[in-house]
Amino acid sequence: MEWGTIVNRLGEICATAVATDDPASAWPGSQAISKAKAYTANAYSTDGLPLSTARLYTLTQPGHSLWGVAEPNPFRADCLVAPDDMNATKGKICGGSIAFGGGVPLYKGKTRVGGLGVSGDTACADHEIAKRVRHLAQLDPEKGEYADDIVFTAADGPSPFAHPLCDNTWRNGKKLGDEAKAAGY
Amino acid sequence: MSRSTVTYAVSVVLLMLAMPGCSKPGSTPAETQAGAAADQNRAPQAGGAAAKCSDLPSSDDLKMVAHGAGR
Numbered sequence: 324m325e326w327g328t329i330v331n332r333l334g335e336i337c338a339t340a341v342a343t344d345d346p347a348s349a350w351p352g353s354q355a356i357s358k359a360k361a362y363t364a365n366a367y368s369t370d371g372l373p374l375s376t377a378r379l380y381t382l383t384q385p386g387h388s389l390w391g392v393a394e395p396n397p398f399r400a401d402c403l404v405a406p407d408d409m410n411a412t413k414g415k416i417c418g419g420s421i422a423f424g425g426g427v428p429l430y431k432g433k434t435r436v437g438g439l440g441v442s443g444d445t446a447c448a449d450h451e452i453a454k455r456v457r458h459l460a461q462l463d464p465e466k467g468e469y470a471d472d473i474v475f476t477a478a479d480g481p482s483p484f485a486h487p488l489c490d491n492t493w494r495n496g497k498k499l500g501d502e503a504k505a506a507g508y
Numbered sequence: 509m510s511r512s513t514v515t516y517a518v519s520v521v522l523l524m525l526a527m528p529g530c531s532k533p534g535s536t537p538a539e540t541q542a543g544a545a546a547d548q549n550r551a552p553q554a555g556g557a558a559a560k561c562s563d564l565p566s567s568d569d570l571k572m573v574a575h576g577a578g579r
Contacts, residue, residue: 338566432557436564
């Protein structure tokens with residue numbers, strides 16, 4: 324059950340929705356995450372360079388060039404609202420920085436017009452859905468729907484844009500694998 | 509041309525090449541490609557796409573599209 328948020332070019336929330344008639348049945352925490360993903364995707368993309376939140380994962384790890392990028396754009400506490408009060412944040416800049424899949428910038432031609440955030444499944448699945456919603460809404464980047472697609476080291480080799488595999492990871496209709504198991508604790 | 513004149517001319521040329529203002533631009537390793545950042549961050553061009561909320565999908569549109577995309 325997915326939450327979705329759209330922000331405009333200024334980062335102001337334009338629309339929030341949940342793909343069910345009972346908003347509280349979806350993960351409550353995903354409402355705020357979808358808003359932060361929409362803000363992040365718009366905030367870190369430019370007219371010429373689309374950057375999905377999935378592509379921020381490696382860049383924001385310690386030792387990489389965007390480590391600490393979340394510090395200056397915290398999520399506003401007054402943007403945390405009840406699931407059935409989702410429209411209370413319309414017009415607000417809620418901020419937030421998310422460095423995993425589910426946020427994509429929106430384009431009309433060469434112009435970045437906003438961002439879309441999706442949350443409610445694994446980060447990898449959220450990215451797939453966000454990408455599809457953007458394409459169905461005809462708001463793809465100038466270079467196409469895959470211009471800022473999620474990148475996995477396991478499938479694509481080492482990359483500064485790499486994102487870890489999630490459980491049951493699919494990309495563009497192809498199963499790629501599962502999240503690495505933790506060991507030692 | 510006397511030997512001292514040639515020596516003087518060569519010295520002047522060498523001195524000019526050694527002055528920082530006469531060095532080739534973009535020769536230091538820290539320099540980035542000129543104009544790249546400005547191009548990436550340019551404002552919407554005249555006639556560019558409108559980017560207000562009224563130009564983007566509404567909550568109802570988003571809910572409907574999200575249903576379709578999740579299948």
